[in-house]
Amino acid sequence: MSSTSDAGSADEHRSGFACFVGRPNAGKSTLTNSLVGSKVAITSSKPQTTRHAIRGIVHRPDAQLIIVDTPGLHRPRTLLGQRLNDLVYETWSEVDVVGFCVPADQKVGPGDKFIAEQLAKVARRTPVLGVITKTDLATKQQVAEQLLALQQLMEFADLVPVSAVDSYQMDTLGDLLVGHLPEGPQLYPDGELTDEPEETLIAEMIREAALEGVRDELPHSLAVSIEEMNQREGRDDLVDVHAIVYVERQSQKSIVIGRKGERLREVGSQARQHIQRLLGSKIYLDLHVKVAKDWQRDPRQLRKLGF
Numbered sequence: 542m543s544s545t546s547d548a549g550s551a552d553e554h555r556s557g558f559a560c561f562v563g564r565p566n567a568g569k570s571t572l573t574n575s576l577v578g579s580k581v582a583i584t585s586s587k588p589q590t591t592r593h594a595i596r597g598i599v600h601r602p603d604a605q606l607i608i609v610d611t612p613g614l615h616r617p618r619t620l621l622g623q624r625l626n627d628l629v630y631e632t633w634s635e636v637d638v639v640g641f642c643v644p645a646d647q648k649v650g651p652g653d654k655f656i657a658e659q660l661a662k663v664a665r666r667t668p669v670l671g672v673i674t675k676t677d678l679a680t681k682q683q684v685a686e687q688l689l690a691l692q693q694l695m696e697f698a699d700l701v702p703v704s705a706v707d708s709y710q711m712d713t714l715g716d717l718l719v720g721h722l723p724e725g726p727q728l729y730p731d732g733e734l735t736d737e738p739e740e741t742l743i744a745e746m747i748r749e750a751a752l753e754g755v756r757d758e759l760p761h762s763l764a765v766s767i768e769e770m771n772q773r774e775g776r777d778d779l780v781d782v783h784a785i786v787y788v789e790r791q792s793q794k795s796i797v798i799g800r801k802g803e804r805l806r807e808v809g810s811q812a813r814q815h816i817q818r819l820l821g822s823k824i825y826l827d828l829h830v831k832v833a834k835d836w837q838r839d840p841r842q843l844r845k846l847g848f
């Protein structure tokens with residue numbers, strides 16, 4: 542359509558940063574994955590599982606969009622909670638556009654109002670897009686009502702209903718986000734999906750596997766650290782990964798390990814499949830579970846675990 546196909550010409554190309562915010566489970570990680578087209582941010586049906594600002598990079602001929610995936614904003618109760626919120630504000634002040642995600646199938650609630658109030662503080666500087674997620678789970682009527690409800694909530698630069706599952710309006714969302722980026726050159730090389738170190742992604746994959754089907758209070762108590770990662774000597778097709786799953790209490794350790802170690806074996810085998818896909822080579826995964834008492838309240842342990 543355009544007369545020039547030279548994506549590198551500076552006056553045609555846009556680049557910059559975006560992030561998605563929204564209450565836990567709003568579908569933020571899934572949006573990032575869907576826009577980027579690869580599994581980079583972890584998704585889970587358990588709330589508040591995204592702890593790191595993982596960036597996914599959307600490469601287009603006309604733009605490069607770097608998505609920073611923030612943790613869920615919540616009322617802080619622990620030191621970890623506080624740090625997560627600090628990270629959220631920091632992210633908001635650094636990005637070019639914020640996507641505020643609200644699921645189509647759930648009424649706008651106090652959690653959304655809390656976020657809207659916080660967002661209003663940055664909205665003068667950073668444009669905020671209203672993103673109605675999961676439209677595949679709602680009727681047209683519900684989506685229309687949600688659009689109205691969002692308009693009452695705060696002033697948005699744009700409003701867009703999407704479904705990552707049906708790929709509904711994902712292109713439109715991409716265009717709207719890119720529309721708010723400044724003109725600029727490509728910031729990352731072609732083909733790069735994320736600038737998170739591999740080890741962080743691997744730790745997240747293990748965490749994701751460990752969270753499958755466990756009780757609701759456990760997600761906040763789980764952290765994973767990669768102790769060592771090496772190519773096996775004499776084998777260029779095999780990587781050894783040694784990881785520790787940290788929990789806060791002995792009782793949680795038993796849950797993660799399961800009867801006769803059955804759960805932990807399942808966790809290992811599921812995580813291994815994802816990691817193998819990421820690294821493109823076979824891996825041997827050595828998983829241990831340790832109790833780090835009250836790690837969420839201990840600054841030294843938090844630092845060690847990367848917070």
Ligand SMILES: Nc1nc2c(ncn2[C@@H]2O[C@H](COP(=O)(O)OP(=O)(O)OP(=O)(O)O)[C@@H](O)[C@H]2O)c(=O)[nH]1
Nearest residue numbers: 566567568569570571584585588589591675705706
């Ligand atoms: N049906 C449907 N489900 C979705 C869609 N997007 C996300 N989900 C599901 O909603 C749940 C939460 O999605 P996430 O992407 O992990 O949500 P999040 O906002 O990143 O959650 P936190 O990390 O807890 O803040 C997962 O079970 C997803 O599979 C969608 O478009 N349609």
